[in-house]
Amino acid sequence: MYQATRRGILAAPALLAAGGALAQSFPTREVRMVIPWAAGGGTDILGRRLQPLLAARGVHLVVDNAPGGSSVVGMQRVASSRPDGYTIGLASTSILALMASGTISLRNENFDNLVRVSEDPMLLLVSGNSPWRDLEAYRAAFRDKAGAMSVGVAGTRGTVSHIFSVLMARGLGADYVFSGYPGGARAIADIMGGHIDSVILKPNETMSQIRDGSLRPLATFAPRRLAQFPDLPTFGEAGIDMFPYGPITQMTYLSGPSGMPAAVSARLGEAFRSAVLTPEFQAFAAENGFLADGLAGEDFAKLCDEVQRAMLAVGNNLGVFSAG
Incomplete structure (x- = not known):
C-alpha cells in the first residue's frame, strides 16, 4: 500500500x-x-x-x-x-x-x-465583540471598508489560507488587507486584542474560543455544512464559489x-x-x-x-x- x-x-x-x-x-x-x-x-x-x-x-x-x-x-x-x-x-x-x-x-x-x-475545514471568524453577527453583515462591512478590511491567517502568501482569503475577497467584491502569522495562536491573540478584523483558521485552533464566545464563526470554507456547526453556513450558500478551479x-x-x-x-x-x-x-x-x-x-x-x-x-x- x-x-x-x-x-x-x-x-x-x-x-x-x-x-x-x-x-x-x-x-x-x-x-x-x-x-x-x-x-x-x-x-x-x-x-x-x-x-x-x-x-x-x-x-x-x-x-x-x-x-x-x-x-x-x-x-x-x-x-x-x-x-x-x-x-x-x-x-x-x-x-x-x-x-x-x-x-x-x-x-x-x-x-x-x-x-x-x-x-x-477552514472557518471565517471575527471577535466575539464584533458588530458583524453573520456573513451578510460581514459582506456589507467588507465592501464599505473598500480594501481596508484586515484578514489574518496562519501562514504567508501562497498558503491555503491565503488562497481562501483571495477567493473570498473575489466573491465579496472588494480588496482587503492580508496579515500572515507564524501560527494560529498569534493570529488569535491579535484578533482578540482588536488589532485585526477577521481571521481564517481551523476549528481545532479556535474551538475553545468559539465555545467561550470570544470568537464568532461566520462561515465555513468547506463545500458542505459541518456536523460540529450545523447552523454555520457555507460560502456556497451565500452564492460565493470557493472552488472554481477544483x-x-x-x-x-x-x-x-x-x-x-x-x-x-x-x-x-x-x-x-x-x-x-x-x-x-x-x-x-x-x-x-x-x-x-x-x-x-x-x-x-x-x-x-x-x-x-x-x-x-x-x-x-x-x-x-x-x-x-
Missing part, C-alpha cells in the same frame, strides 16, 4: 524477507517528528495528541517545532534528513501550495507522503524524506493510520471539528496532485503567487 513499486513487486524473496525483518525491528530508537509550525498551533496540537497513540504502537516520537516560512523551514529539515525513517514531519497543504507556486526549491519528489492525519482543502499529513526503505515507510504509515483510526483520535477529531479518515496510498497521492493543480490554477488566474 505504501511505496508500492514495480521494483518492489519484482524483488527477490530474500530481499522481501529482509524488508520484513527491517519493518519488524524499526524503530529501535526515538523518531523525531518535525512540526513546521509554532507551538500551540493546530498542527502542534495534532502532533502531540498522536504521541501517546504512536507510543502504544512502538513508535516513540520526539516533537521538534521548527516554524518559519509557512512550514518551509521545518519541511526543508525533513527533506534534507537521512532517509532512514528517524526524521519525519507533519506536512500540510500549505507546502503543496508553495511548491506549486515555484517560489521555493522544495518539490514533491523530495518527500514520501504516507498518510493523511486530518482534513481541516478541490482545495487544508490537510495535515505524515511525510518523510524521499528514499526511505519501503519497509520503513510501511511501518510508519501503518502505525500512523492505525493511530488516526483509533476511537480516541476519532473522538478528538469530532470534538475539534476536523475529519480523520487515514487516507493513504495511491488515493492520497492522487488527491495531493488534484489539490496542487487547483491551487496552481488559482495562482495563475488570480495572481495569488505574485509578490506584494
